[in-house]
Amino acid sequence: MSASKEHPLQRYYATSVPHCGALGQVIEEVERGRVRVRQPYADFLLGDAERGLIHTSVQLSLVDSGFGAAILSALDAPEPIATIDLRMDYHRPAVAGLDLILEAEVDRIARQIVFVSGRVWQNDAEQPTALARAAFMRTAHKTPSVLEPAT
Secondary structure, X not given: OOOOOXXXXXXXXHHHOHHHHHHOOEEEEEEOOEEEEEEOOOHHHEEEOXXXXXXXXXXXXXXXXXXXXXXXXXXXXXOOEEEEEEEEEEOOOOEOOOOEEEEEEEEEEOOOEEEEEEEEEOOOOOOOOEEEEEEEEEOOOOOOHHHOOOO
């Protein structure tokens, strides 16, 4: 993915999703159907302070929210979505002092379900801390207008 001007999804994610904002998560890059999201390191993210390991739920939160952002970037018009299945395969511990990076990509958009996959890593994308796959349900309701393009 390449850097580009700010996408409306970046602003929405930072200001309208309080959980992501509180954790400091930032969408760094957006392409249609793909996002790169950074979770900056902070001591309060540790699940095992003695060994310096980030809690696995931090990666889970990053993936769930980041996958949602990837889906919104892929849809022709914004709409609400809901996680119906999310699988995380943890490959190695996420360690203190390093940010977490999620690269997420929409694999398939069906009429009612969207399939997404991605990887979480720290300092080497080829050495992921976790791989993930998910299915999200599409609903018939509209998403807040903050994501709709200006006319």
